[in-house]
Amino acid sequence: MDLLEYQGKQLFTRRGVPVPQGRHAASVEEAVQAADEIGYPCVVKAQVQIGGRGKAGGIKVAQNREEARAHAEAILGLDIRGLTVRELWIEEASEIAVEYYASVVFDRSAKAPLLMLSTQGGMDIEAVADEDPDAIAGLHVDPLLGFQDFHGRRLAFEAGIDEDVVRPVGAMLAKLYEVFVAEEATLVEVNPLIVTPDRQVKALDAKVTLDDNALFRHAENAELRDLSNEDPQERMAKERGLTYVKLDGDIGILANGAGLSMSTLDLVAEAGGSPANFLDAGGGSKAEAITSAVEVILSNPKVKAVLFNIFGGITRCDEVARGLIEAFNQIGAGGKSIPFVVRLDGTNGEEGRALLADANLPNVFIESTMDGAAEKVVELAKQAEAAPA
Numbered sequence: 001m002d003l004l005e006y007q008g009k010q011l012f013t014r015r016g017v018p019v020p021q022g023r024h025a026a027s028v029e030e031a032v033q034a035a036d037e038i039g040y041p042c043v044v045k046a047q048v049q050i051g052g053r054g055k056a057g058g059i060k061v062a063q064n065r066e067e068a069r070a071h072a073e074a075i076l077g078l079d080i081r082g083l084t085v086r087e088l089w090i091e092e093a094s095e096i097a098v099e100y101y102a103s104v105v106f107d108r109s110a111k112a113p114l115l116m117l118s119t120q121g122g123m124d125i126e127a128v129a130d131e132d133p134d135a136i137a138g139l140h141v142d143p144l145l146g147f148q149d150f151h152g153r154r155l156a157f158e159a160g161i162d163e164d165v166v167r168p169v170g171a172m173l174a175k176l177y178e179v180f181v182a183e184e185a186t187l188v189e190v191n192p193l194i195v196t197p198d199r200q201v202k203a204l205d206a207k208v209t210l211d212d213n214a215l216f217r218h219a220e221n222a223e224l225r226d227l228s229n230e231d232p233q234e235r236m237a238k239e240r241g242l243t244y245v246k247l248d249g250d251i252g253i254l255a256n257g258a259g260l261s262m263s264t265l266d267l268v269a270e271a272g273g274s275p276a277n278f279l280d281a282g283g284g285s286k287a288e289a290i291t292s293a294v295e296v297i298l299s300n301p302k303v304k305a306v307l308f309n310i311f312g313g314i315t316r317c318d319e320v321a322r323g324l325i326e327a328f329n330q331i332g333a334g335g336k337s338i339p340f341v342v343r344l345d346g347t348n349g350e351e352g353r354a355l356l357a358d359a360n361l362p363n364v365f366i367e368s369t370m371d372g373a374a375e376k377v378v379e380l381a382k383q384a385e386a387a388p389a
């Protein structure tokens with residue numbers, strides 16, 4: 001789960017990472033009031049889960065109330081690379097002498113957290129990594145030993161930061177590491193980490209990703225989910241407890257088992273189609289579960305055809321077929337005219353397909369092989385594209 005800047009800064013404050021003072025605002029009036037409370041100059045910052053807000057006009061300094069109002073009006077509703085700004089963070093303006101970059105990220109290949117520090121702060125760190133990788137100093141932390149003072153000193157030395165701020169930057173890294181561990185984050189990134197002209201060190205930006213699988217241990221963080229900017233299909237799937245990932249294409253996919261789901265995506269792509277989602281329906285054959293999953297698939301307006309790829313293992317195909325027939329009857333009642341291709345194979349495969357065939361369901365095509373099913377669904381999607389309903 002990605003947090004908004006101000007939410008990340010709340011976690012920072014909880015753990016003693018110095019950040020500028022700020023207030024949240026969701027309307028122009030709230031923004032003006034927050035700016036008055038903070039005082040001028042202040043910064044009006046768009047709260048969206050995407051970097052590069054500065055360049056997109058989502059961050060503006062206000063010298064007085066009129067400017068605060070004008071900036072809030074300009075930024076609220078602004079579209080920043082597909083995300084609409086609905087919230088602002090009003091923050092006391094900081095004077096910047098130097099901009100650094102600092103982060104803690106979980107490095108899976110090393111099975112350890114990786115600390116990074118660079119003097120090339122304030123800009124796109126991916127670009128720095130491409131053009132000047134030596135400008136980023138990195139160091140793994142043994143998760144059992146935790147952060148030690150030498151980590152901070154070594155990184156500061158390797159990155160080449162100003163000598164007089166080695167201590168406070170080291171202290172900040174220690175606290176960022178604490179945030180990372182205590183909040184069970186997979187990423188804690190500060191860009192820029194600034195040094196003010198009077199040599200104070202502060203986190204001017206915050207990018208935090210929390211581990212979804214650990215959220216049950218952090219009830220207070222689960223509330224931070226940004227529902228307004230979450231994809232509607234992914235939100236719906238999450239609420240229904242489904243393993244669903246939205247993709248760009250127009251062919252809805254439902255398979256049982258993650259491996260089969262993945263290979264189904266590959267087959268559809270190989271047949272010249274473009275999958276609209278990954279969805280693992282799990283082992284069951286219950287009509288409600290299938291109907292619920294199909295509702296999520298069809299709620300994506302791009303979907304033109306759907307492929308069910310079900311392998312009956314423990315759940316026999318005849319049981320699956322009964323569930324599917326019931327589900328199709330429920331879906332059919334919804335009045336959707338989207339074609340379905342069903343590939344059903346495995347235990348009692350023939351019986352299952354016979355049941356489906358006898359049910360004589362309109363707009364449902366039965367296939368016994370994965371290749372055949374993938375080709376059929378791609379063909380149907382192309383037909384639908386050529387002759388839109």
Ligand code: GDP
Binds near residue numbers: 053205
């Ligand atoms: P991002 O563009 O989405 O990463 O947003 P940031 O919070 O990192 O802000 C982008 C840039 O805006 C920073 O690198 C700063 O140069 C500038 N900025 C943000 N807040 C302040 C501030 O309080 N004072 C000054 N002078 N510049 C700021």
Ligand code: MN
Binds near residue numbers: 191
């Ligand atoms: Mn930034």
